[in-house]
Amino acid sequence: MAADQQLALFQTASAFPLPPGVKFSYGTAGFRADASILASTVFRVGILASLRSLKTQSVIGLMITASHNQVSDNGVKISDPSGGMMTQEWEPFADALANASDPDDLFKLINQFVINNNIPFGRGQYAEVLLGRDTRPSGKALLEAAKQGVNAVIGAIAVDMGILTTPQLHWMVRCRNKGLKASESDYFAQLSDAFGCLMDLRSQTIETNRTDSKVIVDGANGVGGKKLEELKQGVKGLEIEVRNSGKGEGILNAGVGADFVQKEKLFPGGFGESDSGTRCASLDGDADRLVYFCVLKGNSKKVDLVDGDKILSLFAIFIKEQMSLLEEKKEKIKLGIVQTAYANGASTDFLKQMDLEVVLTPTGVKYLHEKAAEYDIGIYFEANGHGTILFSENFLHWLETRNAEVSHTSAGFEAQKAALRLLAVSKLINQAVGDALSGLLLVEVILLYLGWSIERWNELYQDLPSRQIKVSVADRMAITTTNAETLVVTPPCLQEAINSEVAKHSRGRSFVRPSGTENVVRVYAEASTQQAADCLAQSVAEHVK
Ligand code: NG1
Ligand code: ZN
Secondary structure, three states: OOHHHHHHHHHHHHOOOOOOOOOOOOEEOEEEEEHHHOHHHHHHHHHHHHHHHHHHOOEEEEEEOOOOOOOOEEEEEEEOOOOOEOOHHHHHHHHHHHHOOOHHHHHHHHHHHHHHOOOOOOOOOOEEEEEEEOOOOOHHHHHHHHHHHHHOOOOEEEEEEEEOOHHHHHHHHHHHHHOOOOOHHHHHHHHHHHHHHHHHOOOOOOOOOOOOOEEEEEOOOOHHHHHHHHHHHHOOOOEEEEEOOOOOOOOOOOOOOHHHHHHHOEOOOOOOHHHOOOEEEEEOOOOOOEEEEEEOOOOOOEEEEEOHHHHHHHHHHHHHHHHHHOOOOHHHOOEEEEEEOOOOHHHHHHHHHOOOEEEEEOOOHHHHHHHHOOOOEEEEEOOOOOEEEEEOHHHHHHHHHHHHOOOOOHHHHHHHHHHHHHHHHHHHOOOOOOOHHHHHHHHHHHHHHHOOOHHHHHOOOOOOOEEEEEEOOOOHHHOEEEOOOOEEEEOOOHHHHHHHHHOOOOOOEEEEEEOOOOOOEEEEEEOOOHHHHHHHHHHHHHHHO
């Protein structure tokens, strides 16, 4: 390593000492912790992002957010050149970097890694990292730490993209690497144009049972609400009311947001019983999750939840219908549905009854995304509302070329419209990661296309009662799992204990896994009644403690 590069690293690293007594791990969604102990981690992830950019000779993204976590937390994660999550192969190095005890240790690690991976480090080669952050107050200082980390690698530049949603940053990275327009206004324009296109491609004859013309969206007092206010300016034919937009006094994710609504099944702050009868939706703190809900009357804040599984089902119905309208090739198009073990059992049954191929992966979008990318069209969703629809380059190319041929038959005309719809969906729905804003627009236009109310949508199937609880244990990593986290491997005997609890309940299902974002073990249970699901979750939790 060149002497000037060595010096640059030592000097800046000394300004970001590792806090004592903590161990960082690049979990389900990057590093997360109380913001007060994160400066050294974010600085080091800045270095990591530059190395990744050098290695791939592409633009890399670095996002500072802790998503749905409380406002005092923060976090950092990397977007790879495709706009997806950082390759898992680099995660052990990320962990080692974050936990390096001092600049000397850090320097040795980097040196070894660049040699092993043949990275043109310290040779002044160009690297570029796009930085984004959500609205957390700690974000500004952490962004500065990231900048210094990026700049500690000679030849690397950090570009501050300002306050963004996580999916916006991922989208920008993807576009930059494809040589496409990548500014925030390009993002808004692409979404609203594609939405407009899908609105125009609706069939005019459809009977509608809808009485609800508008959607009210809970912005979780974060960045999503703020951005939705901007996006909606360009969206024609849909009334969007944003609440908890982040402009007022409300605290980020405190009694608001998609995580709160999904887990508690209660309406968020800023909503009331007078909203019953209106379609409502909720974003999480960095706007990569989306759930819908209906406020129930006289029912102590309870909602009818329309979660990620139902969004997935709605998307699957629409995509399948378009595929069936395509005259040619339709048997050959591979459509895949990807869920995790948290998907409600009723949703998986419903999708399978539609003759769809459904696969489960471990929790975390990096797994779901990777699997969905194996299909011509891959739809993935976590129950919590994170998901998207991926289109393969080959399939998009086929759609584009078939569209160039003009058809004269009525079936040919319908097929052409279906192909145009699929192309518009591929532009509306974020191809990099799950994106609540693009997901919201797609749900809305599909409901209009089908002429469905939220109630009609919610009736697709009835969720099995479920319960999720968190258990604090001394060492959550003592639990290891297999089969997409549905079976415990260690500690021995735990799976047997779970099996015997499950056997006591009709339609019982339960699994446990260590969280990748919080210091807890998550317990999930499902059964034919709420009481049974609660009881199953509690008894399994007792075995975990
Ligand atoms: P962990 O904490 O690993 O369960 C949670 C969510 C994931 C994913 C990540 C990232 C659940 C049960 N888990 O992960 O699905 O969204 O956060 O935000 O919702
Ligand atoms: Zn999020």
